Amino acid sequence: xTKRAILLVDHGSRRAEANAVLEQVAALLRRRLPxxxxxxxxxxxxxxxxxxxxxxCVSDGAREIVVHPYFLAPGDHAAGGVPDLVAEAASRHPGxxxxxxxxxxxxxxxxxxxxxxxxxx
Numbered sequence: 001x002t003k004r005a006i007l008l009v010d011h012g013s014r015r016a017e018a019n020a021v022l023e024q025v026a027a028l029l030r031r032r033l034p035x036x037x038x039x040x041x042x043x044x045x046x047x048x049x050x051x052x053x054x055x056x057c058v059s060d061g062a063r064e065i066v067v068h069p070y071f072l073a074p075g076d077h078a079a080g081g082v083p084d085l086v087a088e089a090a091s092r093h094p095g096x097x098x099x100x101x102x103x104x105x106x107x108x109x110x111x112x113x114x115x116x117x118x119x120x121x
Contacts, residue, residue, distance in 0.1 A: 002097075005037035005062035007053045009082055010070040012042025019046045022070060037062050043081060050082065054089040054098070064097045071103040 006029060010022050022040045030038045037060045041053030048056065050067070057065050069082045083100045090098040104110060 002063045003037065003061045004035075004064045004066065005039065005057035005060065006033070007039050007041055007050070007057055007065055007067045008070050009041045009043065009050050009053065009067055012045040014045050016046075025070065043085075050085045051089055054086070054093075058093055058096055062096065066099055066101055068101045069103045072105065074103055074105065 008022055008026055008029070010019075013019055019042065022042075026038050026040045030036075037057055039048075039053050039056055039060075041048050041050045043050060054065060054067075067082060067086050086098050086100050090096070
């Protein structure tokens with residue numbers, strides 16, 4: 001069985017509490033997918049970087065890495081920055097399969113989240 005890693009990537013922030021949100025999402029994902037490696041990375045302003053996150057996944061034994069851009073829309077980071085960095089890292093690890101998922105985007109499940117947040121207002 002191929003060991004899979006999921007790397008959640010956001011922009012990163014100078015505010016620790018903002019970066020902690022991605023860690024919280026990762027913790028939920030780890031509970032849902034206990035057989036997978038789940039790590040986080042940031043594009044800027046906070047460690048670990050995306051490249052460091054990929055290296056950590058490889059060090060943990062991942063043979064397949066799915067990088068998920070934790071962004072709402074396919075802007076510059078999700079459409080260009082993340083895929084470019086993943087392609088560069090993949091060239092250094094030819095035995096590891098790497099791919100990038102779409103960002104959160106438009107998904108019916110997000111409507112439930114929006115409605116819940118509206119209800120909390």
